[in-house]
Amino acid sequence: MPKDTLVHAEHLTRYYSLTCAVNDVSFDLAKGEVLGFLGPNGAGKSSTMQMITGNLAPGAGQISIAGIDLLDQPKRAKLEIGYLPEQPPVYRELTVDEYLYYCAKLNRIPRSHISRAVTTAKERCGLGDVGKRLIGNLSKGYQQRAGIAQAIIHSPAVVVLDEPTVGLDPLQIREIRALICELGKEHGIILSTHILPEVQATCNRIQIINRGKLVFADTTTGLEQRMNTTALIAGFHTAPDITALQQLPGVDHAELLADQRVRIRYRGSNPAETLIEQSVTKRWRLHELTPECRSLEQIFIELTCSETHENGDTS
């Protein structure tokens, strides 16, 4: 295991009675990484996060946090974890200051450092003005911030955030994203979400989980390459024969769409230039040529839906 591996999860499996929530999930998180967990509802994101943070005992598998085994030495390992569950775990009857003070003590911050830790956490999460107010009277967004403040108060090595931007206004979402990016420099961060642009904006690694299984794991750059064009949409006034298009160099597959438009999938170099040349010489009267971009959403749907079909067929 490399020295800067903060989270090492191996073959995590968890059953809820007979339903398999998490099935053989393994991954690593290194320092300075922001790992995005994507998946449809009920895919096993939250269960995985609960296992990493010691809230749920895994059925099988191993977890180590900063090189410390979570199951063997839970106390030492948990010192290095900050966790924000789906619902912020705040006590409504306490003020923000009291709550954070309590969290600081729970996380064994030495007495002399507590007030500094509380101030820093409040500053980072934009809670400066509401310290004296009761958490129960704050809006959802501020409660969420208090939840995040609680997770980072002891500056743990790993911060696990389960849907951190739910219920926030767009401005707050931007602030929280900026905060996550900033935290990502010194800590390792795992965050789950089903807001896809959020992943692109904040994460440098992405994992898609579906039906308890990891179906995709790559860096954001790798994903972007996958998202890059691999197809062209061409519109003709006099559409040529499909076979003629398929014989163009580099073209993998061509299919006819409505309105005499054709989708041309290719491998390697872009055949646009040859296509235009051919169009002029053979009078196809090309009037439209657009590279087709696959969005993260499409990749997500492809991965999660195809899997669902496969499973549906086999079962």
Next chain:
Amino acid sequence: MIFTIAGRELRSLFLSPLAWSMLAVTLFILAWLFLTQIEIFLSLQPRLAALEGAPGVADIVVAPLFADAAVVLLLITPLITMRVLSEERRNRTLSLLFSAPVSMTEIVIGKYLGVLSFFLILLGLLALMPLSLLVGTELDTGKLAAGILGLTLVVAAFSAIGLYMSSLTEQPTVAAVTTFGLLLFLWIVDLAGDSDIRGGSVLAQLSMQRHFEPLLKGLFNSADVAYYLLVIILFTGFTIRRMDAIRLQH
């Protein structure tokens, strides 16, 4: 770490009107009973003065007061303990404790001590009533101390049972009802022990009341104390196991 959790528990109790109203109502009722007992004592006093080795204030005022107090505590303990763990589960705040570097034992004992310290405050205020008699009369402090010890043990056992019941459900009311049922059952289980049915003496041994009465009379019997300690240890142990099972469940 235990005291951090206990401190927050106690603090949260006093941040809600529940604890205050509970203290006010309980102390009002007990003060009423106390004054009634004094009334009785005053009416008996002329006759008692003539007797050799007559029962004193501790027997006529303190013992009945504490016996009644135990019944009142039986009624209010479920209301205080019901939300301790069930509400944390319901509001999903338990994950704060679970992901903090704290062991399950520390969490449960912290919670337990938090609740117990509330009752100790209540008992402290209650003890002031008989102690105020010291101004005007003599009091058998040994008997008083035994009574306070008995009451403390009773309420500590009540709280341990309440805590366990609270860990079983997410509904505070369900926890309250089951706690009350179990406490009342353990209190009156010896009713069957008086009859000649088989196993009667075993049932009598299980009764909380049976182990409380000797202490009220000033009899310190280590078996009685051991009984309460066993109940406390058993139910806090159950609670720890139960909380561990929450992470394993489904």
